[in-house]
Amino acid sequence: MPSPAGWSEVPCVECGQRVPDIDFVERCPDCTARRKRRCVLIARRAALLAAALMAAWSWSRPPTSPTGQWYAVIAIPVVAVLVYHIANRVAWEFL
DSSP states (O other), X not given: OOOOTTOOEEEOTTTOOEEEXXXXXXXXXXXXXXXXXXXXXXXXXXXXXXXXXXXXXXXXXXXXXXXXXXXXXXXXXXXXXXXXXXXXXXXXXXX
């Protein structure tokens, strides 16, 4: 919801600082950047953990065919990227 014409500054939802050019129920640029840093950190850790688990699973159950080995090698970064994006979005929604 845009702010009325007479209101040049609206308070941030998180810190309460009055900032121009934001709408009600929005965060200021500083709070948004801080939130994004936290989300990226959480997503990075989740992706690293998922990649490590996928590598451990692939190592514990080695594929028998060369094609299966390539699938296992390709699956590790694919899982890491997917988990990174999913965890980043979930963290953004819940933080």
